[in-house]
Amino acid sequence: MPWDRNQMAARAAQELRDGYYVNLGIGIPTLVANNIPAGMTVTLQSENGMLGIGPFPFEGEEDADLINAGKQTISELPSSVYFSSADSFAMIRGGHIDLTVLGAMEVAENGDIANWMIPGKMIKGMGGAMDLVAGVKQIIVVMEHSSKHGEPKFIPDCTLPLTGKNVVDMIVTDLCVFRRADHNSRFTLIELAPGVTADEVAAKTTARYDS
Amino acid sequence: MAQKIYPDAAAALDGVLFDGMTICAGGFGLCGIPERLIDAIREAGTKDLTIASNNAGIDGEGLGKLLRTRQVKKMISSYVGENKEFERQFLSGELEVEFCPQGTLAERCRAGGAGIPGFYTKTGVGTQVAEGKEVKTFDGPNGPKDYILERGIRADLAIIKGWKADEAGNLMFRKTARNFNQPMATAGKICIAEVEEIVPVGSLDADAVHLPGIYVNRMILGAPYDKKIEFRTVRERAAP
Numbered sequence: 434m435p436w437d438r439n440q441m442a443a444r445a446a447q448e449l450r451d452g453y454y455v456n457l458g459i460g461i462p463t464l465v466a467n468n469i470p471a472g473m474t475v476t477l478q479s480e481n482g483m484l485g486i487g488p489f490p491f492e493g494e495e496d497a498d499l500i501n502a503g504k505q506t507i508s509e510l511p512s513s514v515y516f517s518s519a520d521s522f523a524m525i526r527g528g529h530i531d532l533t534v535l536g537a538m539e540v541a542e543n544g545d546i547a548n549w550m551i552p553g554k555m556i557k558g559m560g561g562a563m564d565l566v567a568g569v570k571q572i573i574v575v576m577e578h579s580s581k582h583g584e585p586k587f588i589p590d591c592t593l594p595l596t597g598k599n600v601v602d603m604i605v606t607d608l609c610v611f612r613r614a615d616h617n618s619r620f621t622l623i624e625l626a627p628g629v630t631a632d633e634v635a636a637k638t639t640a641r642y643d644s
Numbered sequence: 645m646a647q648k649i650y651p652d653a654a655a656a657l658d659g660v661l662f663d664g665m666t667i668c669a670g671g672f673g674l675c676g677i678p679e680r681l682i683d684a685i686r687e688a689g690t691k692d693l694t695i696a697s698n699n700a701g702i703d704g705e706g707l708g709k710l711l712r713t714r715q716v717k718k719m720i721s722s723y724v725g726e727n728k729e730f731e732r733q734f735l736s737g738e739l740e741v742e743f744c745p746q747g748t749l750a751e752r753c754r755a756g757g758a759g760i761p762g763f764y765t766k767t768g769v770g771t772q773v774a775e776g777k778e779v780k781t782f783d784g785p786n787g788p789k790d791y792i793l794e795r796g797i798r799a800d801l802a803i804i805k806g807w808k809a810d811e812a813g814n815l816m817f818r819k820t821a822r823n824f825n826q827p828m829a830t831a832g833k834i835c836i837a838e839v840e841e842i843v844p845v846g847s848l849d850a851d852a853v854h855l856p857g858i859y860v861n862r863m864i865l866g867a868p869y870d871k872k873i874e875f876r877t878v879r880e881r882a883a884p
Contacts, residue, residue, distance in 0.1 A: 480746060481672040481823050489879040497675060497871030498807075498821040504673040504874040515819055517826035517854075518672070518698070519754040522747025526767060545770075556734060556741075557725035563773065564747030567766040598770030 435578075435607040436626045443468040444605050444624075445534050445575050449475050453531040454524075456480065456565055459503045461575045462534035476512070478530055480561040482521045485513035502561065525561070526568035533569040535562060537576045537601075539591045542640035544601040544616060546574060547593035559596060566597030578606035579637055587611065587620075587640040609634050611642055619643050648813045648863045649842060653684035656836050656862045660801055661690040664717075668753055668797065668828040669697040669707060670804035673874050676821030677706045680838045680866040681803040686713055696720040696753065696797055696831075698746060698824050700730050705872060711739070720797070722746035726874070745773060748794050750827050756796035757830025757859075764791035802832025805866070806839040806855065810848050813857030815839065822854060829859045838866035 436444065442464035449455065449469060456478045457465050466486070469475045477486040479501045486501060487508035495506040524530055537548040546566060549559035566572055580586055587604060604611040610624040621643040622634060631644055650656035667685075671677030685693075686709050693716050700719050701708030703726075710716050711729050718740040724730050733739035744752070745767045755763050764782065768774050769790050778793040804825040807818035815837060817825060829835045837860045 479820070481675070481820050483820050489877045491881050492878040495873060495876055495878060496819065497873050498819040500673065500675050500820055500874070504675070505877040506873055506875070507877075509819070515817075515822055517822050518746070518750040518824045519827040522750050526747050526751075526765065550772075556731065558721060558723040558743050559745055559773075560723040561746040563745040563771065564767045567769065568747075595771045 434626065434628045437607070439464055439467070440626075441575050441605050441607060444610060445573050446470065448532065448571070448573060448603065449473060450531070454478055454484070454529065456525065456530050456533040456569065458533070458535040458562070460536045462536060463503070465534050478521070478524065479507075480518070480521050480525065480565075482516050482518055483513060485510045487513065522561070522564050525564050528568055528570060530569045532571040532573065533565045534573045534575055535565065537574045538586065539593055540574055540576070540587050540601050540604055540640075541591045542587070542589055542620065542642065544599040544613070545591045546572075546596045546601050547591040548596050550594045552594065562596050566600040571603075572601050573603045573605065574601050575605045578608040585637055585639045587638050589640055608637065648857075648860065649811060650862055650864050653680040653838065653864055653866070654687065656864050657681065657684050657688060660834055660836070661685065661688050662800075663690060664692040665690065665800040666694045666696070668799040668802040668831045669695055670802070670823065670825030670828040671706065672698055672820070672823035674702065674706055674872045676805050676817065676823050676825050677701070678803040678805040678838050679706065679869075680864065681836060682707060682709055686710055686715065689713075689715070691715050692717040694718040694720070696749065696799060696828070698722050698749060700724045700727055702726045702874065703728050714738070718742065720744050720749065722749055743773070748773075750824060752794055752797040753824070753827040753831040756798040757827065760796050762793050762795050765794055766791055768792055797831050799832045800834070802828050802830075802835040804829045804835065804837050806837050808841045808843060808848070809837065809839045809860070809863060810843050810845045810857070812845050813837065813860030813863055814848055814853045815855040815857070815860055816848065816852060817854050826855055829855055834861045835859055836862045836864070838864050840867045840869060841865070
């Protein structure tokens with residue numbers, strides 16, 4: 434059976450290490466926060482200027498001055514700290530963030546990622562995604578294996594405008610996990626969701642990868 | 645001491661506004677936006693504005709108010725979702741938009757404010773953002789990498805929202821409402837700040853000031869604020 438959204442997030446969370454500073458994107462990546470292994474200290478960064486994101490506040494304790502990058506109300510931790518957007522992206526672009534988990538519309542076999550724009554349709558903008566893929570040490574994409582229309586999303590070349598070129602290190606889908614050793618290597622199929630076969634993955638993937 | 649405190653937003657903006665000007669506006673979503681100053685710019689009716697701001701407000705809130713009155717010619721932003729009027733004006737070609745990665749926007753303002761006309765960054769290399777920009781290769785720990793030249797932003801006016809300031813304009817922000825307010829403040833030829841509280845000089849811990857008063861030319865007390873929340877998310881209390 435393929436992984437559900439939370440299981441995909443849990444799989445991505447296995448890549449966390451004690452002491453990591455991590456930035457999580459919106460959607461499934463946010464669920465990684467609920468799957469941090471017990472006993473591990475992981476500090477979450479919010480690109481609007483905070484380290485140490487706490488859980489959603491209790492009702493009545495919401496603070497309009499305390500939001501995450503998705504503009505949701507959050508709470509602070511004893512270890513939390515605030516800073517400006519310029520400092521926030523100095524952390525991101527300066528390579529100080531260990532890992533980011535992002536969603537994607539397309540990933541190419543060479544590690545290109547497209548997740549910010551559908552020409553003529555979605556014109557919201559890239560937010561901090563281009564900075565994250567350019568600056569963070571390790572980039573994990575969590576996405577459905579196929580689009581709503583059943584089209585592969587891990588493909589030979591991105592068809593949508595790129596967010597970053599040759600930047601993705603690992604892909605977690607509802608069917609499987611691909612990883613590559615470095616940015617000069619091909620992706621390898623390293624893991625299958627329970628009951629999913631390598632043949633099924635091959636049938637639903639147009640990108641070339643090692644198995 | 646030169647007087648920085650003005651009675652209201654209209655008075656603070658007097659003599660500063662002109663058609664076709666460029667404005668840097670602080671805030672992230674609706675968090676930490678200079679709403680009194682935005683309202684006063686709407687009342688003043690200044691047109692053909694170019695506004696650098698991470699977001700463009702939402703319908704009828706924040707900079708969305710200036711979109712509704714068609715006072716904006718161009719936005720320089722990283723994310724403009726949740727705004728139907730923006731989408732309509734953009735798709736019909738009435739509004740020009742320069743999408744700028746969020747970190748690049750913050751750094752362009754920081755650099756502009758620091759007298760740095762341009763800088764090289766990896767962000768956006770190989771994407772639409774790089775089109776027409778100079779590419780330069782620099783050696784790094786993992787071998788040579790490409791970087792693109794981005795320009796600093798210097799605006800005619802910066803409008804920001806702070807939490808607490810002293811009479812000299814030394815200013816503190818509160819929690820994640822700091823966001824773009826700090827770099828935007830430095831990028832304006834003139835910076836006007838609206839704050840929730842003004843205290844006498846000497847009342848703030850000098851080590852705790854986030855924005856030194858040199859960057860703040862004019863200031864108003866904007867309180868009381870009815871701060872808007874875009875997405876109210878809460879958790880259940882554990883049963884007693």
